Amino acid sequence: MKRRSFLKATALTSGAVCLNVAGFRAAARAQFGPGSNPVLVVIFLRGGQDQLNTVIPYNDKNYYAIRPSCAIEKEKVIPLDDQWAFHPAFAPMKEWYDKGKMAAIINAGSPHSTRSHFDAQDFMEFAAPGNRTVRDGWLNRYLTATMPDANKGYGLPELRTLGMQELLPRSLRGRYPVLAVPNNLDGLQETLDLFEGFYGGDKKKDLAEVLKKSTNVRKGVAADPVMTSGRETIYGLRRLQQLLEGEGVEEGLGDTAFQEYPGGHFASRLQKLARVIRADVGLEIAATDVGGWDHHVGLGSVDGALQRMLTFMSEGLSAFMTDLGKDLDRTMVLMCTEFGRNAEENGNAGSDHGHGGAMWLLGGKLNGGKIYGKWTGLQKSVLYQKRDMPVTTDFRDAFAEVLQGHMKFEAPDGFFPDYQAKLDSLGLFG
Template identity: 45%
Template sequence: VPFADSRYYELRPSISIAPEAGGEGAPVIRLDKQFGLHPSLGALKPHFDAARLAPIVCTGSPHTTRSHFDAQDFMEYGAPGSRTVRDGWLNRYLNATNKAAGTDAARLRAVAMQSLLPRSLRGEYPVLAVPDDKVLNDGKLIDLFDDVYKDGGKQEGEKNSGEKKDAPKDMMGERREEDSVKQTGKDTVETLKRYKEILKRPMEGKRATFGVDKFGRAMRDIATCIRANVGLEVASVDVGGWDDHVNEGGAEGALAQRLKTLGDNLAAFLEDLGPRAESTLVYVMTEFGRTCKENGNEGTDHGHGGCAFLLGGKVKGGKVHGQWSGLAEKDLYQKRDLPVTTDYRDVFATVLAQHMKFEVPKGFFPDYSPKAVAGLF
């Protein structure tokens, strides 16, 4: 919240956050003389004070799209504007470091806390997509899939005699492809079983209090995997519901409730990890920002530049990063949105190099040579 800029209150008369107590609703939580956190994010203030939280302003994609679908794809592929890239930037990292990780550690190097893999983790390297609780906790259903992949590849004659029938030469390629699919299925079931077993392991020490909502459960399960030391390197959580075109609210309302859920669970995650938080980085981002000016329905529309949070790890928090544009109309993108002064690919590359210790090779981000974000680590 840019509380020090009077134009912020001109642009958002109905949904702005008061600069100090005595106004309407809870006031901004000040970080410095210019910026503050939404009052619903109070759980994150101690982490900012301890230099574990680094907000980045005016970050995003240089592409002009305001389509949720396109912007989300471009962000997760790390390739703004491309319609041909089909492997996510995190999957490219996993694939490039596969040999160094070793086969055993690779079993649970990455998880997505959703039934459908996000595009950032799609690609050649196999990643576990965790189904919803109903499917995950249905042992009979998982056993059924296990049986299908173990026995489904055999023809009737093979089951009875144990001998493999000769296949026509023109079918050999098809059989090999079929066998590959079945092997992938078997590997997925085994990894899912292992994941369930990890969640059931007793944890030493006291656990933090997470929310009972879907996001809270996901963050708790990720923390469990990290504490279990199973080689987890990458985890993804998708949190929807931020498209507030109508009745966005200010210190209270729909957005405030979601921000509280976000902030409280992120704080619980870092607390639950304890010393492991020093080697764990949380990157919170969105596909684009919102319009600087509220619309006629006391909401905001699709914008351009936005804000990101980095928490934990070796991040140099305690300060707001990024080049702030100001809110004067002449400084806004198309006279309505925050500009993008920090390309998220630069943040991706800096995270990979400084936190993951992976030097990004040429061509990793198609048609783009990333620059290190100075002072982030």
């Protein structure tokens, strides 16, 4: 590693994110009590997830008329009530819906009319539709607004947030430092080995010499604080790595049952995240993406592209919720997508970029087992621009209600730029 690259990495590691994981549990309990702090997990479905074939208005004749090859036959859906049903590939979620631990918000989304993936994703993750000047993600704004006074200098002793992928989701980008967790932890191992070599007992003078030559800082001013912070960071990251890999995670977790997960990166991320949540280290916010929802071709009916996506997603989510055990009551999963898709199928047995779509909520103290939002039907006269599901619930209302009802945080004026969220407009928490 080049000297400049090392120093840059050192500054980011020891200065921006001081991860003293040994203090995570104590800090969390001092603030919230043992195992009581709420956790919000945000999963972004990138590409524009299709609402109509996931939560299906199976008694609406227009649904079958506008989707002659893609509609799910009545005999094959999973009914929720007389109006709504799940796609058969979403079967693992039916149990959670029946238990009141899952709900959907239909016709949700952004009031902005863009059909661009990039703009729509930015608008939702920054929670500022149409505003291209806001660059702090809405989750990062929450973390900044709720930062304990002792940590205003960004020397953070507790693990409040994780990005469960190598590239941070936009919602987590901003002033508050966030650690990104790669799918393959070998890279983290190599990085820790490198830093440990510099911060280790025999290498203190080596690092001090490097810093002295490279920064022209007076002897004694930089060395001790950097060494102390660096050693704490390396120790903390080692402990985090152990949690993510499941080493020693059983300690202190009582009779929690460990759940087997399906294969794939998505399920693996959820499994790692469940370990951190169960370990009760003060985690509040986590986020990850699931790409692959842009089904212009081959959306499918009971099989096809959507079926494959819903299968691995629902199996992973169900395993995650089971794995959390008693911690599910303090953990909420929020799933959203940049926009929905056309109501009518296209000439390629798919569906193009639309407007209103679905949001999904799981866990926590959710008033679940319900389909929220305003349903307006599928007649062309009520569709947005005569082609799309309309937006009858602004996504910011859902964000605000989750922050207030689950995280116990009422967004102040300006938290959602140019918008005053309608709190409790949905009634997600009874």
